[in-house]
Amino acid sequence: MTRAPGDIYDLFVIGGGINGAAIACAAADRGLGVALADARDFAEGTSSRSSKLIHGGLRYLETYDFRLVRHALLEREILMARTPHLVWPIRLVLPHVPALRPRWLIRLGLFLYDHLARRKTLPASRMVRLAGHEFGAPLKPEYRFAFAYSDCRGDDARLVIANLLGAQARGASILPRRRVTGARRTGEVWQIELADAQTGETSTVAARALVNAAGPWVAQVAHTLEGAATGRRPRLVRGSHIVVPRLWEGEHGYFLQTTDNRTMEMFPYENGFTSIGTTDTPWEQPPEEIAVSEAEVSYMLEQVNRYLRNPVRPEDIVWRYAGVRPLFEVGGGRDSDLSTLTRDYSFEIGGGRDAAPVLTVFGGKLTTHRRMAEDALARLAVVFPMPEPAHPADAPLPGGEFGPAGLAGFEAGMARRHAWLPAGLRTRLARLYGTRMEILLESVTSLSGLGRCFGADLYQREVDFLIRTEWARTAEDILWRRTKLGLWLSPGQALELAEYIAGRGGA
Ligand SMILES: Cc1cc2nc3c(=O)[nH]c(=O)nc-3n(C[C@H](O)[C@H](O)[C@H](O)COP(=O)(O)OP(=O)(O)OC[C@H]3O[C@@H](n4cnc5c(N)ncnc54)[C@H](O)[C@@H]3O)c2cc1C
Known part of the structure; x- marks a missing residue:
């Protein structure tokens, strides 16, 4: 057509x-x-305020949402093929708390989670004795057992x-x-x-x-x-997150049961931080006014500190963000529990x-x-002529065309071709832009060729690339959505970036 x-x-x-x-x-x-x-x-x-899990949703098994869980589980492997730089596997550790859910129930849930959909690359769940194990390192010693299972994380x-x-x-x-x-x-x-x-x-x-x-x-x-x-x-439900300096070594995350029968997660975040979330609170105001409340912060700290050997303090928080879920009734009255929508x-x-x-x-x-x-x-x-798709479901989107060598192979090639590029910056660019990193670095042969540095490892070349090819118009677009470098830049540096963009005259 x-x-x-x-x-x-x-x-x-x-x-x-x-x-x-x-x-x-x-x-x-x-x-x-x-x-x-x-x-x-x-x-x-x-879509920039989620928990960034590409997951079946272990907790939806408790509301018998098997269809959602199965479909979502299947998507994990498809999305890893389609956007391999933006979706990656994560091992999640669920510490066992006998008073909250019995061991057999968790085992049953994880058995379903492992088998509801075919897994090609993600390992199955297993029980772990925490003493002496890296999974136990940040946790209080009273947590003796945990269940480790697979999901994915993504850059929303x-x-x-x-x-x-x-x-x-x-x-x-x-x-x-x-x-x-x-x-x-x-x-x-x-x-x-x-x-x-x-x-x-x-x-x-x-x-x-x-x-x-x-x-x-x-x-x-x-x-x-x-x-x-x-x-x-929709019933609008607020979900908030806090970000603190990294709490443990390793790439695994934690899936925690809360005392009010919910769950929360802690993940490694942006190479130096840990993200903690989320809440589930009704939100009656316009979605654009959403913000994290102090009550939510206290709740999150109280819940995670029940598990952590070294408690997180309010002054550790470097960033916080809130999003709003529009949830819809599938039967049941207005008063139904939020977690069952x-x-x-x-x-x-x-x-x-x-x-x-x-x-x-x-x-x-x-x-x-x-x-x-x-x-x-x-x-x-049903009402509109619809041609067949040109590509299969798992065909890579722009940036994801790594071929059989994958992201690691692509990064190794970039290290050979751009030996001058610092390793940290190379990994960051490969993860964010995948093969489009080649466009970003086209004809650059030295660090000085990247132009002015705005702080951390954000250079003029990347800023111009984002304005030219990804519709970025403001410092905030660049610091909090195209990248998360807002975590590293000072307010003064962010202001200088904003001035540069204004002086540059937009896209
Ligand atoms: C706290 C939280 C955690 C979550 N965690 C996860 C998770 O871990 N995993 C997961 O799979 N899902 C998660 N979700 C769900 C997921 O984030 C959402 O389902 C998804 O982002 C919704 O995308 P959307 O496109 O529907 O909405 P949005 O991203 O909100 O997009 C709607 C867009 O419409 C635009 N718009 C509005 N009005 C107009 C107009 N008049 N003209 C033009 N544009 C307009 C808005 O500007 C907005 O950009 C989470 C959600 C929340 C809130």
Whole structure:
């Protein structure tokens, strides 16, 4: 299906979080003419604020969400092939607390977790005696046994960018900082109104089908789209994280049972830190006002300090962030327990053969974004001609084309070709940009060729690359979403970066 003169897109996607980006990528792969707009920076909503687990969700077994767990488990291996620089395996350690859950129940849960979906590379779970084991090192000695099992971690904000780059490489138009203010149908075509977030300038774009993937804003956006209003209301639930200097050696993480029958996780984070989260608190205010509360910080510290040999203190916290989950009822009343609301995705479809269709996406997880996108297009196919995908599910997105040598082989090649590049910077660039690192370093032959250093190992060359190729417009886009170098730069250095970007005159 080709685009007609006058730029009528086949599909217009509202929202550049992981769900919108994945749908745009999958639709462009089918040869559709696609455009995607986000009101703010890509991933600035929920998709840079997750726990960054690519996981089946061990705790959803307790709510019998087997379908979600099985689908999510299957996605782990697919995403490791598709974005090998952005998704990696992690061993998670679950210390046994006899008073909270019996050993047989955990064994049963992990047996299901190991066998609900085929694993090609991830090792199975096993029990570990903690005394003298590296898994026991940061824990109080009273924790004698633990269960170790496999999951994956990923870089949420960069997965969004990888999907957008994939969409763009297949011909999609990607429109940052363009808010959709409304859309109306003229027969079989949508007329979509956009407002530029920086200049306020308005424009209209035409498309044959519309996708509302506005995450926590989905119901609000639906009301501005003719005939797309939905009766479904999300329950917004805040989840917060804190980041502290690294608490243990090793690449494993911890999955901790809390005293209120929830779970929390601690992970190695950004090569020098540990992230701790998350909470589950109702949030009634607009999603963009979300912030971590002191009560949440106290709760998280209290829970993890029950396990840790050396307690974490409030003054250790170097960064905190909060996100909002839009959860939807699957039966049950308004008062149902937050932890029993499904994390799975669902759709509503409006319009059809005579009226331009609109697909609304509810909920979902970072883990299931690729599968959700396939399901979304299958739903649209009922009312809209849908070609077959050009690539298989596990075909790499831009940056992930390492071939059989994998990330390690690629990095070794980069070390040979760029012997001048410090090892830490080389690893960071390879992890963030994968094979696109070659574009970043094109014709650079020495450290001074990277230009001005803004602090830590952030050089002008990388900043320019992010502005030129990844839609970055502000220091915050670069420091907190394209990278996490905000953890290392001082406020003064961040200001200098902002001044450089302003002086450079944007993209
Ligand atoms: C605390 C927390 C922890 C989580 N941990 C995990 C985890 O470990 N693993 C996992 O798999 N999942 C996890 N999730 C879930 C996962 O983060 C979300 O499912 C996912 O990020 C949702 O993506 P989205 O695209 O639907 O929403 P968003 O990322 O919020 O994207 C919606 C986008 O729509 C844009 N938008 C809104 N209105 C408009 C408009 N009018 N015009 C244009 N654009 C608009 C917004 O700016 C936003 O960028 C977690 C969620 C939270 C909150």
